[in-house]
Every structure is written in structure tokens, then in C-alpha cells.
Amino acid sequence: xxxxxxxxxxxxxxxxxxxxxxxxxxxxxxxxxxxxxxxxxxxxxxxxxxxxxxxxxxxxxxxxxxxxxxxxxxxxxxxxxxxxxxxxxxxxxxxxxxxxxxxxxxxxxxxxxxxxxxxxxxxxxxxxxxxxxxxxxxxxxxxxxxxxxxxxxxxxxxxxxxxxxxxxxxxxxxxxxxxxxxxxxxxxxxxxxxxxxxxxxxxxxxxxxxxxxxxxxxxxxxxxxxxxxxxxxxxxxxxxxxxxxxxxxxxxxxxxxxxxxxxxxxxxxxxxxxxxxxxxxxxxxxxxxxxxxxxxxxxxxxxxxxxxxxxxxxxxxxxxxxxxxxxxxxxxxxxxxxxxxxxxxxxxxxxxxxxxxxxxxxxxxxxxxxxx
Amino acid sequence: xxxxxxxxxxxxxxxxxxxxxxxxxxxxxxxxxxxxxxxxxxxxxxxxxxxxxxxxxxxxxxxxxxxxxxxxxxxxxxxxxxxxxxxxxxxxxxxxxxxxxxxxxxxxxxxxxxxxxxxxxxxxxxxxxxxxxxxxxxxxxxxxxxxxxxxxxxxxxxxxxxxxxxxxxxxxxxxxxxxxxxxxxxxxxxxxxxxxxxxxxxxxxxxxxxxxxxxxxxxxxxxxxxxxxxxxxxxxxxxxxxxxxxxxxxxxxxxxxxxxxxxxxxxxxxxxxxxxxxxxxxxxxxxxxxxxxxxxxxxxxxxxxxxxxxxxxxxxxxxxxxxxxxxxxxxxxxxxxxxxxxxxxxxxxxxxxxxxxxxxxxxxxxxxxxxx
Numbered sequence: 001x002x003x004x005x006x007x008x009x010x011x012x013x014x015x016x017x018x019x020x021x022x023x024x025x026x027x028x029x030x031x032x033x034x035x036x037x038x039x040x041x042x043x044x045x046x047x048x049x050x051x052x053x054x055x056x057x058x059x060x061x062x063x064x065x066x067x068x069x070x071x072x073x074x075x076x077x078x079x080x081x082x083x084x085x086x087x088x089x090x091x092x093x094x095x096x097x098x099x100x101x102x103x104x105x106x107x108x109x110x111x112x113x114x115x116x117x118x119x120x121x122x123x124x125x126x127x128x129x130x131x132x133x134x135x136x137x138x139x140x141x142x143x144x145x146x147x148x149x150x151x152x153x154x155x156x157x158x159x160x161x162x163x164x165x166x167x168x169x170x171x172x173x174x175x176x177x178x179x180x181x182x183x184x185x186x187x188x189x190x191x192x193x194x195x196x197x198x199x200x201x202x203x204x205x206x207x208x209x210x211x212x213x214x215x216x217x218x219x220x221x222x223x224x225x226x227x228x229x230x231x232x233x234x235x236x237x238x239x240x241x242x243x244x245x246x247x248x249x250x251x252x253x254x255x256x257x258x259x260x261x262x263x264x265x266x267x268x269x270x271x272x273x274x275x276x277x278x279x280x281x282x283x284x285x286x287x288x289x290x291x292x293x294x295x296x297x298x299x300x301x302x303x304x305x306x307x308x309x310x311x312x313x314x315x316x317x318x319x320x321x322x323x324x325x326x327x328x329x330x331x332x333x334x335x336x337x338x339x340x341x342x343x344x345x346x347x348x349x350x351x352x353x354x355x356x357x358x359x360x361x362x363x364x365x366x367x368x369x370x371x372x
Numbered sequence: 373x374x375x376x377x378x379x380x381x382x383x384x385x386x387x388x389x390x391x392x393x394x395x396x397x398x399x400x401x402x403x404x405x406x407x408x409x410x411x412x413x414x415x416x417x418x419x420x421x422x423x424x425x426x427x428x429x430x431x432x433x434x435x436x437x438x439x440x441x442x443x444x445x446x447x448x449x450x451x452x453x454x455x456x457x458x459x460x461x462x463x464x465x466x467x468x469x470x471x472x473x474x475x476x477x478x479x480x481x482x483x484x485x486x487x488x489x490x491x492x493x494x495x496x497x498x499x500x501x502x503x504x505x506x507x508x509x510x511x512x513x514x515x516x517x518x519x520x521x522x523x524x525x526x527x528x529x530x531x532x533x534x535x536x537x538x539x540x541x542x543x544x545x546x547x548x549x550x551x552x553x554x555x556x557x558x559x560x561x562x563x564x565x566x567x568x569x570x571x572x573x574x575x576x577x578x579x580x581x582x583x584x585x586x587x588x589x590x591x592x593x594x595x596x597x598x599x600x601x602x603x604x605x606x607x608x609x610x611x612x613x614x615x616x617x618x619x620x621x622x623x624x625x626x627x628x629x630x631x632x633x634x635x636x637x638x639x640x641x642x643x644x645x646x647x648x649x650x651x652x653x654x655x656x657x658x659x660x661x662x663x664x665x666x667x668x669x670x671x672x673x674x675x676x677x678x679x680x681x682x683x684x685x686x687x688x689x690x691x692x693x694x695x696x697x698x699x700x701x702x703x704x705x706x707x708x709x710x711x712x713x714x715x716x717x718x719x720x721x722x723x724x725x726x727x728x729x730x731x732x733x734x735x736x737x738x739x740x741x742x743x744x
Contacts, residue, residue, distance in 0.1 A: 313731055327715065327743060328717045329720075330718075331724050332720055332727070344698065345698060345712055346701045346703070347702050347710050349703065352703050355685065358703070359701045368699065371699060
């Protein structure tokens with residue numbers, strides 16, 4: 001019997017698995033984030049790293065035995081040390097980065113071998129959530145919808161006409177309605193809009209930010225993957241079949257590099273049949289750049305947000321990160337970003353925070369890849 | 373026979389002594405300059421420190437045996453090591469700073485005991501001169517005037533309506549006229565002017581910047597000191613009488629703290645009888661703040677002057693000093709100052725460079741005097 005939309009979302013019987021794709025360097029947080037020590041490994045807003053806080057947040061839904069992290073080889077040791085409760089075999093190490101499609105596809109195929117009935121959720125390792133209770137409530141609603149066979153996205157209620165994110169449009173069709181929230185059938189995914197369109201999205205109340213938070217039955221997802229990306233489906237199924245056997249490394253090394261790079265968003269979700277979305281407000285941020293990180297740090301009465309000791313004269317709305325605790329003195333600055341690390345120092349106009357990537361590209365081109 | 377104004381300036385017979393008052397912290401160059409390592413000890417524009425370059429510049433006129441440095445006890449060792457050719461006894465160590473009046477007064481009294489007929493010149497330890505030949509020519513003209521009994525100032529031909537310096541007004545009366553330059557009788561010293569007055573000074577062609585470069589017969593100077601500051605004259609004469617005897621330290625410790633603090637400019641020159649000025653252009657700078665130092669450093673086509681490695685995107689007219697050679701990355705900055713030292717980092721609007729002192733005061737008040 002299919003549950004009706006009015007059923008409670010808290011009666012899940014299937015085991016829930018959490019997947020944390022830990023990719024991406026967080027280049028716009030250079031010079032703090034580096035290839036060798038990307039954003040998700042950094043303690044930016046808490047004593048613990050973004051990855052650790054993400055795992056903490058999911059603990060109530062999935063025990064460490066049912067939590068998988070997918071990461072690159074360069075970060076496997078750091079992931080293992082930051083998450084000591086995670087079994088070794090739950091750290092899936094990609095031979096090379098191919099995007100979230102292969103990463104999440106492999107995780108789904110491995111989970112399906114353990115437990116064909118599982119519901120899984122995938123949540124980026126480097127986002128911040130100020131209201132974890134709201135996050136958990138949304139995930140529970142998403143799980144209830146997933147159990148009905150929907151591929152579910154948790155969509156963030158937009159707080160500004162953001163042009164840097166993709167959106168999900170919802171319909172009025174309620175898939176799950178519970179005290180904790182509602183899952184709607186989604187009308188579709190839309191790409192990053194221009195400013196005018198973003199303002200219309202915000203005004204409509206029907207568009208949610210896509211933060212790539214997905215919940216589904218692995219069986220539902222793998223069926224759509226087989227239909228939409230058959231080559232990828234065959235590949236991850238082959239690797240998963242060898243997983244935990246003596247052939248694991250050989251098969252992974254042979255098959256992985258042949259998989260087509262893709263994201264789950266474009267490869268599956270944008271074209272899947274039964275897509276639902278759970279609108280949620282959870283104090284979410286992708287901690288994408290120094291402007292955004294500054295907005296999350298506590299600021300003084302002049303709007304200056306500082307990590308580390310500062311003194312200032314006539315300085316406003318600036319962001320300072322002094323990693324080594326060195327004193328930063330500011331005079332007559334407005335809307336500045338200052339990031340102090342042992343081997344590189346960034347001074348930027350805060351309104352240009354998104355362009356930090358250009359500096360990193362310059363460095364790489366100038367033979368200073370050691371600093372990237 | 374008094375030489376006529378048309379005599380050559382190059383026929384000095386009296387020995388010339390050079391005095392280098394090495395006081396002042398150069399607070400506006402914080403965080404590079406510190407109380408313990410003031411501006412004059414720093415290699416800012418050359419491989420050698422401003423003090424070393426000052427001594428080098430004077431070498432042609434005065435051998436090390438006839439060069440005196442007056443400094444504080446905290447800097448005596450550094451001065452001795454930076455100027456190895458200077459005899460130990462030529463480093464006069466003030467028990468406490470009292471301004472240039474007592475410092476130069478004591479030096480004059482000690483020189484007078486060695487050589488009552490001496491001509492001496494006093495030149496700050498922390499100024500920069502891009503054209504040393506022009507400097508030497510001006511000093512030779514000043515010496516010729518000094519031999520006639522004038523108290524001579526070398527005045528810098530102003531290049532802008534500067535409100536931060538005092539000025540000397542010249543008359544048309546030529547005291548010395550030589551191929552190397554002219555000494556004029558001075559009409560008087562004037563305090564730092566307002567903007568309007570500074571522009572009038574610049575337009576007149578009769579006002580020179582006072583950089584406290586003085587040349588005189590010690591006898592002439594001491595006679596004026598006795599007349600204008602009798603208490604100071606008695607004090608330095610008493611100390612000089614004990615100089616080189618077993619009582620030197622006792623007398624210095626007893627008398628020095630009783631001397632009235634003063635500057636030579638205010639205490640003597642502004643009220644002296646026979647004042648002359650030698651106008652000169654020598655590419656002079658007092659290297660007073662980061663804006664001024666930036667103007668002396670080589671800059672790229674975007675107007676950025678850097679000491680140390682930088683990369684930049686859309687950054688103009690900025691000054692960067694990276695003392696430890698750490699990379700400084702700049703994005704979208706204009707007219708910024710960035711000074712990177714091991715324990716403190718300054719980021720300032722270049723147009724506020726003069727106010728760096730306020731940050732240093734703040735630090736001292738906040739119990740971080742260790743960084744000043």
C-alpha cells in the first residue's frame with residue numbers, strides 16, 4: 001500500500017544511509033583552503049571541520065556504519081583521522097575526480113549490495129547549517145517521500161535573488177504533508193538565473209535553491225541511472241560487485257577512469273521522472289567565499305568580522321582571517337578581506353570575493369602551484 | 373681676512389666633523405619600524421640601513437674618527453655593529469631622549485674640546501638622498517659659509533606645497549656664491565604652514581624645506597647656545613669636560629636628566645643672529661610614512677610598488693612590503709598599503725598613511741606594547 005500524503009514522515013522502517021561527497025577545493029577561500037587541505041577539512045565556523053560537523057549532523061539519522069564519505073586519495077588520511085568512528089571501508093577513495101555523478105553512483109551501488117531496500121541521502125561535506133533540527137526535520141520528510149519512490153531534493157527557501165545557484169521549481173502537488181514539513185512534486189530544475197529572473201523566482205515563492213541535498217531509495221535512483229546514464233550505471237555496478245573482494249582495487253582502477261564525468265544534478269535529477277522537493281529553512285550556507293564566510297562570523301558594531309586578533313581605526317564591513325593568530329591592524333579600510341596564512345597573504349575588495357579563483361589560476365600559471 | 377662671497381667653497385682648511393643624531397622611532401613606518409628597531413636601522417631603499425647610507429654619504433667629508441652618532445642605549449649595539457669603522461667613543465649614548473638640542477649640543481661641546489676650530493654638520497640618520505653628489509656640493513657651500521661664522525641650514529627646494537614640514541625663508545643676500553651653489557642669508561624659520569600658505573611658499577621660490585641639516589663652526593654654535601639656552605650650554609659643557617675621563621658616566625648620568633628638552637631648530641636656529649641657507653635639490657625624502665616610502669620604491673605599470681613577491685588582479689597604486697618574502701596576493705585593491713611582518717600585519721588606505729601612529733598608540737593602550 002502506498003502511504004497517502006497525510007501520513008507521518010517519522011515512521012520509516014527502511015535503514016537510512018548517509019553519503020557525504022567530499023570533493024571540491026573551495027578555491028574561493030584561498031589562501032586558507034588549498035588543494036591539499038580543501039574547505040571541507042577546515043574548521044571555519046566551529047572547532048570542528050565542515051566535514052566533521054556534517055557527519056555530526058547526520059549521526060541522528062545514520063550510524064557511522066551506514067555513513068559513507070567519497071573523497072580523493074590526497075584527502076583519505078585526513079578524512080579517516082577527522083572521522084575516527086567511520087569504518088575504514090566506508091571511506092570510498094576515487095582514483096580521480098569525475099564529479100558527483102560517479103561518486104554518488106558508486107556509493108548508491110555499494111549501498112544497494114549491502115541493502116537493496118535502503119534509503120540514502122547525499123549531503124555535501126562543505127556546507128554550513130545553523131539550524132540542524134530544521135535540517136533533520138526536512139530530511140525526515142524527504143525520507144517519507146523517498147519511500148514512495150520519489151527522488152527528493154531538499155530545496156532551500158531563498159533569502160535573496162541569488163544568481164550563483166541553480167533552482168528547483170515546485171508544483172502545488174503535495175507528496176508528503178507532515179508536522180515537520182511538506183514534500184511537493186517538483187516541476188523541474190533550472191540553471192543559474194540572471195538577476196531579473198532571480199528576483200522573479202524570489203517573489204514567486206515557488207523556487208528553491210538547489211544545494212544538491214538528495215534523498216532517495218537506492219533502487220529508485222539506480223533504476224533512473226540505468227535509464228539515463230546506462231554507461232555509468234554499468235560501470236558503478238561492476239565496481240560495486242567487486243567491492244570488498246580481492247579484485248576491488250583492480251576493478252576500480254580499470255573501470256573508474258572510463259566512467260563519463262557528470263553531476264547527479266545534470267545527469268539524473270534534471271531528467272528523472274518522479275522528482276520531489278522539500279522546501280526548508282535551516283540557516284544554510286555553502287560558505288562559498290570570503291564575503292559569505294564573513295557574513296557567518298560574528299561581527300563588531302562596525303561590521304568587521306574577524307577570526308584572530310585585530311585592531312582597527314576607521315575600518316568597516318571588513319573580513320579578517322588570521323590563521324596563525326598574528327595581529328592584523330587596519331586603518332581606513334572599508335569592505336576589505338584580509339586572509340593571513342603562513343605562506344600567503346590575501347588582501348581583496350570584499351565585493352570581488354568571487355574572483356579569488358583568478359588569483360589562484362595566476363599562481364598556478366606563474367609556477368607557484370605550491371601555494372594553491 | 374673674511375672671504376668674499378665670490379670665493380670658492382672648496383678651500384676649507386678646518387677639519388670637518390659629521391654628527392648623526394639617530395633618534396626617532398619612525399612610528400609611521402610601523403609595523404616594520406619598532407621601538408627596538410627604529411627606521412634608521414632598517415634597510416629600506418638599499419641593501420644597507422638608512423644610518424649606514426647616511427654615514428657612507430658623509431664619508432667623503434669626514435673620516436670615521438670625525439663622525440659621531442648620538443643614539444639611545446637601546447640602539448647603541450646595533451649602531452656599533454652597523455658602523456664597524458666608527459670608533460667606540462664616537463657613539464654617544466643618551467641616558468634618555470631629550471630632543472636634538474641636547475644631543476647636538478653635547479656633540480658640539482665634545483668636538484670643541486677635540487678641536488676648537490672645527491666645522492661640524494648635523495644630518496638625520498633616517499633620511500634618504502637619491503643624489504649624494506648634490507648633497508655633498510651643498511654641504512661644501514655650507515661649510516664655506518660656516519667658516520665665515522654663519523649658522524647654516526641646507527634647505528630643500530620644495531617640489532610640492534607640503535604642510536608637514538617647517539620652512540626657511542631666504543633673502544637675496546648672497547653669503548657664498550660658488551660653482552657648487554649659493555648660501556643666502558636666511559630671513560627666518562617658519563613653522564608648518566597651512567595649505568594656502570604652503571602654496572604661496574612654493575610659488576615664491578624663496579622658501580625651502582627645513583630638514584634639520586645644519587652646518588656651523590662649533591664655536592659659533594656654542595656661542596649662540598650660551599646666549600639662547602645658557603642652562604643647556606652649561607650642562608653640555610660640563611659633560612664634555614668629563615668626557616673620556618673616569619668621571620664620564622657619573623657626570624653624564626647626573627647632568628643629562630637635568631637638561632631642558634628642546635630641538636636645535638626651536639632652541640637655537642629660530643632665534644640665532646647670523647643664519648644662512650643653502651638651497652639644494654638632492655632627491656631628498658624623510659621616508660616618513662608608507663605613502664612616501666612607496667613613492668621611492670620602483671613601481672610597475674599599474675603604480676604598485678612592492679618589496680617582496682606579489683600577484684595582483686585589478687590592483688593599482690598600492691604599496692606592499694613583505695619583509696619575510698611571503699607572497700602577497702591582491703584583488704581589486706586601489707591605493708592600499710600592506711605591510712607584512714612576522715608578528716603584525718598592516719592593511720591601510722594609502723591616503724591615511726600618516727595616521728599609522730594612531731594604531732601604534734591603540735596597541736600600546738591595549739597592552740600590546742610588545743608589538744610597538
